[in-house]
Structures are given as C-alpha cells and as structure tokens.
Amino acid sequence: MTIRIGNCSGFYGDRLSAMREMLEGGELDYLTGDYLAELTMLILGRDRMKDPARGYAKTFLRQLEECLGLASDKNVTIVSNAGGLNPAGLADAIRELSEKLGVATTVAHVEGDDLLSRAAELELGTPLTANAYLGAFGVARCLDAGAQVVVTGRVTDASVVVAPAISRFGWARTDYDKLAGAVVAGHVIECGTQATGGNYSFFTEIADMSRPGFPIAEISEDGSSVITKHGGSAGAVTIGTVTAQLMYEITGARYLGPDVTARMDSVSLTQEGPNRVRISGAIGEPPPSTLKVSRNLLGGFRNEMTFVLTGLDIEAKADLAKSQMIAALQPPPREIDWTLARTDHPDAESEETASALLRVVVRDDDANRVGRVFSAAAVELALASYPGFHVTAPPAAASPYGVFEPGYVDQKVPEHVAVLPDGERVDIEPPSETTTTEPDGEPVLPEPLPTEPTVRAPLGTVAAARSGDKGGNANVGVWVRTDREWSWLTHELTVDRVKQLLPEVADLPVSRHVFPNIKALNFVVDGILGQGVASQARFDPQAKGLGEWLRSRHVDIPESVAFSKGVE
Known part of the structure; x- marks a missing residue:
C-alpha cells in the first residue's frame, strides 16, 4: 500500500x-x-x-x-x-x-x-x-x-x-x-x-x-x-x-x-x-x-549604495571613495561593511566589463543616520571623488531589517x-521517549586512488553541489556519481582544502560530514551569513551560490576521474 x-x-x-x-x-x-x-x-x-x-x-x-x-x-x-x-x-x-x-x-x-x-x-x-x-x-x-x-x-x-x-x-x-x-x-x-x-x-x-x-x-x-x-x-x-x-x-x-x-x-x-x-x-x-524555536527580531535600519569604478586604478578609486564616505559619516553608523567586486577586465571591449563594483552597507538603530545622512554623503561625492563617479541606483531611504536567532525549549x-x-x-502529547545524541566520528573512507597524472580543471567538472542557509550559518553539500570519483573526493576535499578554495570562509569554523551511501560530503560554515538572511550581511545572503562558487574553483583532478563519464 x-x-x-x-x-x-x-x-x-x-x-x-x-x-x-x-x-x-x-x-x-x-x-x-x-x-x-x-x-x-x-x-x-x-x-x-x-x-x-x-x-x-x-x-x-x-x-x-x-x-x-x-x-x-x-x-x-x-x-x-x-x-x-x-x-x-x-x-x-x-x-x-x-x-x-x-x-x-x-x-x-x-x-x-x-x-x-x-x-x-x-x-x-x-x-x-x-x-x-x-x-x-x-x-x-x-x-x-x-x-x-x-x-x-x-x-x-x-x-x-x-x-x-x-x-x-x-x-x-x-x-x-x-x-x-x-x-x-x-x-x-x-x-x-x-x-x-x-x-x-x-x-x-x-x-x-x-x-x-x-x-x-x-x-x-x-x-x-x-x-x-x-x-x-x-x-x-x-x-x-x-x-x-x-x-x-x-x-x-x-x-x-x-x-x-x-x-x-x-x-x-x-x-x-x-x-x-x-x-x-x-x-x-x-x-x-528540545524543540528549535524560530526567533525573528528587529535589528534596526539598513541602507546601501554601490559605486561603479571604471577603467584604471580600481583599488585607488575604491580607497578614495571609502575614505571620503568615512570622513562624511561622523559619528559613524554602528556597522559599515565594504565589498569590492573586481568584475572589471583589462582592455575591455565594453564599459560594463571595464567596471568594478564597490558596495557599502550600513546598519544602525538610528534610521536617519543610515537614511538621509548616509544618502547625502554618497550623493555629495558626485563631483568631488574619483574619475568616472556614478552609482547603480538612486539614493534610497533606510529600511528596517530583521535578525534571526534560534532558540530552544523543552x-x-x-x-x-x-x-x-x-x-x-x-x-497532542509530546514524545514520551527522547534522547541526547553525540556526533558520530567520520566513517571509514575509501582508499585513496593510486598516484596518476592530473589535469587542472574546475571541481565542478566531476562534482555537483547544493548550498543554503540556516540562520547565520551555511551548508555546502558536494557529491559525485562514481566510486572512483568518490575515492578521490573524500581525500581531496578536506576542511583545509575548502578554506583554501573559498577564502571568504578561511577564518570561520567549518565542519565536514560524510555520507558514503550517496557519495556526498557536507560542509557547514558557521557565521558566514551574519545574523541571518534578513540582515543581508553578504552579497549572497542565503548562500545559494556558495556551492557553485566552490565548483568553479580549479583543482588537480586525476585523469581517470576527470575524463570519466560520471554516469549515475
């Protein structure tokens, strides 16, 4: 049935x-x-x-x-x-x-x-x-x-x-x-x-x-x-x-x-x-x-601006914009985060591909400080900052943001x-039987592959991934489809290797969990998303693309693995 x-x-x-x-x-x-x-x-x-x-x-x-x-x-x-x-x-x-x-x-x-x-x-x-x-x-x-x-x-x-x-x-x-x-x-x-x-x-x-x-x-x-x-x-x-x-x-x-x-x-x-x-x-x-409790709190107010930096001297232009904004925002907001995305290409054939993006995010309990004061500071740089100054969107008012915090109750x-x-x-009565479990140790792993010639290629040549958010943490599941790929992946993709491939997580706690039945590894990154998706602490606030970034990183793959068909 x-x-x-x-x-x-x-x-x-x-x-x-x-x-x-x-x-x-x-x-x-x-x-x-x-x-x-x-x-x-x-x-x-x-x-x-x-x-x-x-x-x-x-x-x-x-x-x-x-x-x-x-x-x-x-x-x-x-x-x-x-x-x-x-x-x-x-x-x-x-x-x-x-x-x-x-x-x-x-x-x-x-x-x-x-x-x-x-x-x-x-x-x-x-x-x-x-x-x-x-x-x-x-x-x-x-x-x-x-x-x-x-x-x-x-x-x-x-x-x-x-x-x-x-x-x-x-x-x-x-x-x-x-x-x-x-x-x-x-x-x-x-x-x-x-x-x-x-x-x-x-x-x-x-x-x-x-x-x-x-x-x-x-x-x-x-x-x-x-x-x-x-x-x-x-x-x-x-x-x-x-x-x-x-x-x-x-x-x-x-x-x-x-x-x-x-x-x-x-x-x-x-x-x-x-x-x-x-x-x-x-x-x-x-x-x-215990039961997990989903708690949402009002964290304050936030705002952001993205400056477009075009052509030469990208780093110097970013430094100038930062220093001017910091000087104008006094007293400073509670939090100010800068991200420079080097989307620019040398000798580019279009203005867009010649440009990088400098994003600033501010948060504070005072809506005015990250609203009118912040927007005015950015706009006033229009004729007084780096050459080619412009932004991706007009100034906006501050908006409230939330913070996610898990709690636990009996x-x-x-x-x-x-x-x-x-x-x-x-x-509905609660369960009469509950337990406290300790984490298991890592299961027995397959033997490493014998040494053989390798090719330099993206990890995603052979591995798939799926990532997502859990409060301020993110997980990245990575899996392969053949036993030979699994023998290689389990020894190649350690916590240290993930930190090398994803520099943004290098200073954060990362744990690895092994699922041999489905040839998968799961990595949990603590704190990468700040106080949860609503706080918009990161470029990718729900870590949806984190797995695809990992797949795009180049590693040395054994030829017998890189050129396998990987058929399920």
Whole structure:
C-alpha cells in the first residue's frame, strides 16, 4: 500500500499555478505546500504588526479560490503550513471561501507553536516572532478526524508530508524507522522543483527545464518511498536531483526533528525507472528532548549604495571613495561593511566589463543616520571623488531589517493542539521517549586512488553541489556519481582544502560530514551569513551560490576521474 503526496509550493512566492498543475496533472491522495522560511516568518510578523487578523500566506488562499472545488472533486486532501502566525485565522478564511464557492469542505488547523506571549518567561528575549518547530502528530490527528484541508503554523517542513503517512498507516510514536523514511521523503519534496531539476548543478543534462514539474512522494507503509513527478511535466527526477535536495540545509548524519531523528547517512537511492527514484534504508532514532524555536527580531535600519569604478586604478578609486564616505559619516553608523567586486577586465571591449563594483552597507538603530545622512554623503561625492563617479541606483531611504536567532525549549513547553473540523480541541502529547545524541566520528573512507597524472580543471567538472542557509550559518553539500570519483573526493576535499578554495570562509569554523551511501560530503560554515538572511550581511545572503562558487574553483583532478563519464 502506498499513498501519493504531491507538493505545490517550496516558499512564499513560488509558482502560483502549481496547485492547479498538480491537481490536474495526475492522481494524488494528498497535496502539500511549504510556505514558511526564516525570512517568511519575519515578513508575516511585520504583516501581523499592521493587522492582527493577518499573519498567514495570502497566496495560499488565492490558490484555494481557484482550486478548492477541483481538489474536492478529485478527493485530494490539502495540508499546508501556510497558516504562519495565524493558522486559526487562515482556517476561518478558508471556511468563508468554501461557503462563497459553494464547495463543502471540512477544515482543521494546528496551533501551539507561537510562543511570543511566553517569550520572556522562556528566556527567549523580546522577539517579533517566536515559533517552536512542531511535529506531524497534530496534523495527523486532524486528518484522522476527516479534515479535507489542514493548515498549520510553524511545523517542520517535512511534517506536512509525514502526517498523511502517520494517519493513513497508523504509525505509532516509536515507529522510528518508518517516521524517518517519511521525514526523508518530506525533506526531498518540501522545496518543490529543487527535487526535479531546479537549481541542479548538472542542469544541462536535463532535456527540458522550461517549467519543471513539482515532485511527488509515493510513501509505502514501511516508510520507504519513490520520488517522482507527473508525466508530461518538465524537469527530471534522478539520483542526482534527489541527492541535491537531500543535501540541502542539513548538517551532519543526524537530522533532528520533533518526532524522530532521521539518520541521513543510512539512506540509499535507486533509480527505478525514468523519473522514479526509490529512497530506502532510512534509520530513525528517538527525537531530541528540545524543540528549535524560530526567533525573528528587529535589528534596526539598513541602507546601501554601490559605486561603479571604471577603467584604471580600481583599488585607488575604491580607497578614495571609502575614505571620503568615512570622513562624511561622523559619528559613524554602528556597522559599515565594504565589498569590492573586481568584475572589471583589462582592455575591455565594453564599459560594463571595464567596471568594478564597490558596495557599502550600513546598519544602525538610528534610521536617519543610515537614511538621509548616509544618502547625502554618497550623493555629495558626485563631483568631488574619483574619475568616472556614478552609482547603480538612486539614493534610497533606510529600511528596517530583521535578525534571526534560534532558540530552544523543552518538548513539553508548547501547548500543541489539533483543532478538529467540529471545533474540538485535542491536546497532542509530546514524545514520551527522547534522547541526547553525540556526533558520530567520520566513517571509514575509501582508499585513496593510486598516484596518476592530473589535469587542472574546475571541481565542478566531476562534482555537483547544493548550498543554503540556516540562520547565520551555511551548508555546502558536494557529491559525485562514481566510486572512483568518490575515492578521490573524500581525500581531496578536506576542511583545509575548502578554506583554501573559498577564502571568504578561511577564518570561520567549518565542519565536514560524510555520507558514503550517496557519495556526498557536507560542509557547514558557521557565521558566514551574519545574523541571518534578513540582515543581508553578504552579497549572497542565503548562500545559494556558495556551492557553485566552490565548483568553479580549479583543482588537480586525476585523469581517470576527470575524463570519466560520471554516469549515475
């Protein structure tokens, strides 16, 4: 027995037509959508400040207006975390929509993740939002009660996929291997088309990337699954695309969740046919005793300006602009960051390729200091600075920015409640068994390859990568496709080597985690993103391109590896 669970959203702002595409594209039992991210919670928090009745993902309601009748006709149950900071409000809005459309729909929601009113007593500070990552059993209880639409607040991304399996198969709290298998499947499809070719290093190998289809997880009663997509949709489901998503935003072998600790190093992938990849072998352990809390705080105000430096004497021009701005900004703002991007080329055939970009970012508690004062200082240099002075955009006002900080509370702290379609409120007990796990040592590595001639080439000649953000940290997953490539990669790509290849991380803590079953290495870089994506501390604030930068760096690759076909 299997259930088919599709996904129609990987973030707040994803393809608006995806819900209809998934409902019309083929058979499904459940359709899920992930709308929440660290930055999204900040956006919803600011929405709630303006109007307490909001705080949920408005686009989800727009999608339902078009698709609720279709979902009812096809008997597809919808589960989503689009409730954000106001799942009860979204549930009421769906009921109103159902009545307006004349579509009889039973709606339930899950609440209890919002800890904002208790932040002080829980020593979580004074955040704008504070939400614990709840698990899947509250959603499952709603499904058991016959809900056709279930919306939640901040549950883990995979929980909206795990819950249907719990409900359909009757899994218990201690069915750890089964729960872990569903968590892995949920992790793969939670980010939508990233599992079907989106953001994939070897995208040129995919015949049609015009509009990749959204993924489907066919989950079996034993917790194993097959990742696929609707026939006729673009993109592809391969071991490579699934590996890419497996490596996204993880750390080590243990993937901690509120219901189970999934051993990511136990997972095996098998290509069963075109666009069908089986995930098997997942091992689960009891969950940790604490829940992660997503905390967003208002960090102050920020502004930025990018100066264009053209032609000769780039470094000297940058030094002049810096010194003039620093002299004008007195007293200085709390933070001032400079980045010089040497995008210029010698003897360039166009002005754009002869130019470098000098970016300055300022932050302060005083909006005026990084607003009018900062903009005026930049503009006043127009006729008084380096030759060829101009900027990429006109001056702008200061804007508020957020700071993400994780917190932790005991599993027993949130009042996890399933609000059933008839209004009954059911308390969801925390897991009775939890564990504290210590990191495993590095597994046994394959023997290094015998010495042979090498070629100087980009790492990405043979290796794929996927990178992303977790608060102020970033992860870079790197993997290969053959045993010979794996033997080389494990010994070539050490922490020290990554620091050499990526000088921006040289002074930061970096850890390496090994996943032999999928021939992958994962590197976690602490602190590279400052205080999270909302603080915009880096050129690439979510580290989305960090893996591709690593792939572009040149290394010495053994000829037998560099010239292999690398077929999966």
